[in-house]
Amino acid sequence: MDSTSPPQHLLRHNRRELITLAFGAGVLALLNFSGMLPFLLEGKAAWIVAGLVLLGGVVVLLSQQVANQAELLAEALGEPYGTLVLTLSVIVIELSLIGSTMLAGEKNPTLARDSMFSVLMIALTGITGLCMTLTSWLSKQRLGSDGYLSEEDLSGPNMAGSMVFYNLISTMSVLVLIIPNFSTDTAEGNFSLPINVVLTVVSVGVYSIFLANQMGPYRCFFMDPSDRFTQQDGDISGSAVIHRPWQATGLLLLSLAVVVLIAESMGLMIERGVNELNLPASLGGVLVAMLILMPEVLNAIRATRRGQLQRALNTLFGSVLATISLTVPAVLVIGEITGTKVILGLEPAAMVLLTLTLFLLRPHPKVLGSEGLMLLVVFLFWLVLELI
Template structure:
């Protein structure tokens, strides 16, 4: 027993290294003059510092993704991905709230944040996951004919539920405000905002109840619904216990998001020096914050676990839209800040195209993923142009 405990402690050391590197980087940013020195340096040095910190974030994100996998192994789906989504959402809401409470008045902050999460998750990362999952099964054919039953695909009913929630909430929160007749800006009146907030929270509560209750099987891999043997009973003995994996997951996520927030000023400086639009800064910060979930989803897709990647990415989008809207509307009232929810015309078109392509397919060929990546590319180009 002592030898087993010693072995586990030795295995814990390499898992702690990314967190220690992240803490050192965070301490350097917060408590030394490194950030102030970087901000006044030439563009090349600023970009070098940005690349270095991004590398630290990616290292941490990889560690977080691994621990999310471990938690998912121990508690099963969809609970495993819910842990990751809940942790990221908590920190994401804290970042938006701190910016609204202490930063300059920015009426489009919440809208831009939500739309960035939607586009990154539903086009860039989901597109890559679709391609990886399809390629993994692409060689499964006989006599030159593809056996469609062997092609990878999601648990269709669960994926359709995500699609219904995402399309409804995105249109209500990000499109319909542009057509509101109760205000002169892209927002609703106070009474309609109250209804929107209650609906958003209610829908998410119903969804979570269904996902963790009677419809739990709709959010697990199709293959896992087949009766399996009890070989997995020993899984907990072969790695970290649940509490250690969960602790590493939460601490790693916290460090990632704090570094990403601290990097915001550095990103803005680099973008300004390069003459790029300031809106690109929010996109880059969103990418860094979503990095743990993105890596976890890509890792799942590369193993053929399409539903787990959908749970991670689509679950993040549902949580972002359903929880961010009520939070920022309340903060807007508290800080007496106008909150603009409606997207710009070209963004509404991109959102509509994204939602159309996000309709779940029973089997994946990879082409649907490529089209999502094309949308992501054009969205990034429009941010830069």
């Protein structure tokens, strides 16, 4: 019998995680209580860039820890509950970043739109393309004796769950980011208050129904076949976190809290740096999206390397759907409270890229690799357009 007390048990099994958490908390304290943040915000562009690089490294380190703990919970809880923990955690980061910038920063009417669109393009083209390409490469490692791939050698997603994600993401993306440009309700790419109320209700309602189905009768649609068979057989041994899920939950929440608070400061620095260097305003949204998605990027790539493509897609597609369905109502409410105009409609070139992305994202029963490559091409083209 293990007679170790709970605090000693926690220290023994989570020493590295606690050191990482303490380091992040120390950086956060230094940033807010030593006058460093005002110094950076009032300093030259070089100091802002240096501060963003250093803080970005801290965020990556903590995001890795968030992803690790979310993965442990995923093993303990099974799909799709595990990835839902990570998805909702990342949405907290996103809402904190955008909300704090809208409340404390300059009135940027396109900040939420640029951040959401950047999340979509990074997750749906860059990371999904990378995961599909990696899945194809792993399939090639299983060549038959004749040196050719057979259909059995190819990996693929759970088609039922992928179609659910695709239909919801396509519908909500068009309603939120394209339709406002064609509305006669206002002169710019947004809606009047009554239509915004309808959009808010629809967004929250659709996501609520999706969650109820994903965690209820349609749960098996969002599981890899191997995971489903394993859970049906009751074989969930081998994960020590099953016996101490509270430790993984506590470390995830504490690490996430530090990431959120550091990311809020970085949001202000990003906005200041973009203005100071006369960079495109949309670049701020790209950087915010990269911060937001860091835990999910790490989690998705790790799942893909283990051959769990559906878990990776659950992470990425779930994040995109939550971004559209939960961020939009939040920013619309903040905009009404603060009197900030919120523009949702994309620019013409961005609308075309979004349409092309949704076309390429159509689910296929087997991953061939070409779809991932084309998604990466779209991501590269979008990134170049954002930087010039």
